[in-house]
Amino acid sequence: MTRFQLRDGAPGQAPISILAVGLAERTGAALGQLLKPFEFRLRFADDSQHTWALVEIERPELLVVDASMPHAASLLRTSDERLGLPSVVLCRRDVDRPLLVELLAAGALDALPSDLLEASPSRELPDARGVFLDALRDASAARLHARRLGTAARRSLSGELFLGVRVPGAGQELPTLVAVAGATGALDALRFMLAGLPDDAPGLIVAQHGSHAFVEAARAELAGACRVRVRVARHGDRVEPGLVLLAPGGRHMRAVRRGSGYRVSISDGPLVARHRPSADVLLQSASEAAGNATIGVILSGTGQDGCDGAAAVKRCRGAMFAQDAATSIAFGMPGAAVARGVVDVSAAHTHLPALLMQRAIGPRGRA
Numbered sequence: 001m002t003r004f005q006l007r008d009g010a011p012g013q014a015p016i017s018i019l020a021v022g023l024a025e026r027t028g029a030a031l032g033q034l035l036k037p038f039e040f041r042l043r044f045a046d047d048s049q050h051t052w053a054l055v056e057i058e059r060p061e062l063l064v065v066d067a068s069m070p071h072a073a074s075l076l077r078t079s080d081e082r083l084g085l086p087s088v089v090l091c092r093r094d095v096d097r098p099l100l101v102e103l104l105a106a107g108a109l110d111a112l113p114s115d116l117l118e119a120s121p122s123r124e125l126p127d128a129r130g131v132f133l134d135a136l137r138d139a140s141a142a143r144l145h146a147r148r149l150g151t152a153a154r155r156s157l158s159g160e161l162f163l164g165v166r167v168p169g170a171g172q173e174l175p176t177l178v179a180v181a182g183a184t185g186a187l188d189a190l191r192f193m194l195a196g197l198p199d200d201a202p203g204l205i206v207a208q209h210g211s212h213a214f215v216e217a218a219r220a221e222l223a224g225a226c227r228v229r230v231r232v233a234r235h236g237d238r239v240e241p242g243l244v245l246l247a248p249g250g251r252h253m254r255a256v257r258r259g260s261g262y263r264v265s266i267s268d269g270p271l272v273a274r275h276r277p278s279a280d281v282l283l284q285s286a287s288e289a290a291g292n293a294t295i296g297v298i299l300s301g302t303g304q305d306g307c308d309g310a311a312a313v314k315r316c317r318g319a320m321f322a323q324d325a326a327t328s329i330a331f332g333m334p335g336a337a338v339a340r341g342v343v344d345v346s347a348a349h350t351h352l353p354a355l356l357m358q359r360a361i362g363p364r365g366r367a
Contacts, residue, residue: 015041016140019060021051022069027090030117031064038133048075055083062140065108067091067099073106080107086142088135090114091213100217109139109184109329111214131250134274135209138184138302142329174293176202176360177239177255177262179286181279181309183209183301185329187218189349190299194226194244196353201228202295202360203239205247205255205264207282209275209301212249219246235266247277254285262289273305279333283309287316294318295359297352298343301333310337319359322346 018040020028028044035042043058045051048071051063063079065072067089079085088110089103100111112135178201182190186208194204208218215232222244223230233245233253239262247253252272254265265285272278279298283306286294296313298306300323310320322334322343327350337343345355 015039016062016137017041017043017058017060018062018064018136018140019043019045019051019054019058020064021045021075022047022066022072023064023090024066027066027114027117031090034117034129034132035136040136051075055085060085062136063087064112064136065089065103066114067095067103067111073102076103076106076108086139088112088139090117093213095213097217097220100213101220104187104214104217104221109142109187110135111211111217112136113211113213131271131275134303138209138330141302141332142184143331174257174290175261176293176295177286177290178202178204178295178297178356178360179255179282179309179313180204180206180297180299181208181282181301181306181333182206182299182323183275183279183303183305183330183333185300187221188300188329189323189327190218191222191225193297193299193349193352194222194228194230196350197226197228197356199227199242201242201357203241203262204228204244205233205239205253205282205286206244207247207253207277207279209277209305210249215246215249222246233264233266235264237264239263247282250276252277252281254281255289256285257289273308274303275305279306280309284312287312287318290316290318292317295356296320297356298322298334298337299349300328300330302330303332304336306333307336307340307342310342311340314342320344321352321355323349323352 016039032042045054065087076087079087087108089108091111093115112132116132219230219232228242228244230244232248237245245264252267252269255262256265273280283296294313296310313320320343322337324346325331327348328334338346
C-alpha cells in the first residue's frame with residue numbers, strides 16, 4: 001500500500017479517495033453531499049468483507065468507519081497494522097465512551113461527529129463543517145509506518161541518551177509550565193510521552209485537535225497509561241504538578257498567570273490557524289504567563305498550527321521541543337516549527353520525557 005502524502009491544493013490534482021464503511025443510508029447521503037464540492041472521491045462498503053474487496057479495487061487513502069458497526073475495532077486494527085491505511089470513525093455525541101476508547105486504541109486517528117452531517121443550518125455550521133473536512137484531509141495524509149518506528153525507538157533507545165542536551169535559557173523565578181500541542185497522530189505520541197513522566201512532573205496543558213467525543217475518549221485512554229492525572233480542563237482550573245489538562249474539544253484553552261502559579265481559561269471564539277483548540281493560542285498564552293519558565297512541545301500533526309506559538313516561546317527564552325520526522329505520523333506542525341528555526345531539539349516522542357524533566361529540574365529550571 002502506498003504511503004500517503006498531503007496534497008497542497010494545487011489545481012488539477014487527483015481527488016482524495018475515501019472508503020466509507022457501515023454508514024447508515026442517511027449519514028452516507030449527508031457525507032456525500034458535504035464532500036461533493038471538494039477534492040474527495042467517495043465509495044461505500046457495507047461490512048468488513050465488502051471493505052477488503054473494495055480496498056483492492058479502489059486503493060483508498062482513508063477509511064471512514066461508523067463507530068457502531070459490528071467488529072469495527074477489528075477492521076480498524078487490520079487497516080492500521082496490515083495495510084498501513086489511515087482511518088477515522090464517525091460517532092454520535094452520545095457514543096459509548098469505552099467503545100470509542102477501544103476504537104482509538106485499535107488505530108482510529110480521529111473521531112468525528114456524525115450528528116454534524118445531519119445538522120440544521122446555523123451560524124456555526126460552516127466553521128464546524130470546515131473543521132470536519134480538514135480532519136479528513138489531515139487523516140488521509142498520515143504516515144502510519146511512523147507508529148512502528150516510534151515503537152522501535154522506544155524499545156531500542158533510552159531517553160537517558162538525551163540527558164546531556166542543553167537548551168538555551170536563563171534562571172527562572174516561576175514554576176515550569178509545559179504546553180503541548182498536536183493533531184493527527186499525536187495521541188500515540190502523547191500516550192508514550194506521558195507514560196515516561198513521574199507522578200510529580202510539572203503541570204501540563206495540552207491542545208489536541210479533535211472533537212468533544214475524541215478528547216473525552218483520549219482522556220480515558222491516556223489516564224490508563226500514565227502515572228500523572230489526566231482530565232479535560234474546565235474554565236479556571238489550576239495547573240498543578242502531576243496533572244495534565246486537555247483542552248475541551250472545539251474550544252480554545254489559554255494559560256493565565258495567577259499569583260505564583262497558573263490557571264486555564266476556556267473560551268470559544270474564532271478558529272485560529274484553522275483550528276479550535278489552537279496550538280498557537282495555547283503556546284502564545286503559555287509564553288505570556290510563564291515567560292522563560294515555559295516548555296513548549298509540538299507533536300505530530302498536519303498544517304502549521306503551533307509555529308507562531310513556538311516563536312513566541314522562543315522570544316521569551318523558553319524551551320521548545322518537537323517530535324522528529326521519523327516518528328511523526330504527520331510532520332507538518334513540528335516540521336514547520338523546525339523549518340522556522342524556533343525548535344531547540346527535535347527528537348522521538350519516546351525521548352521527550354527525559355528532555356522535559358531535564359529542563360524542569362536542571363540548574364536553569366525547577367518544577
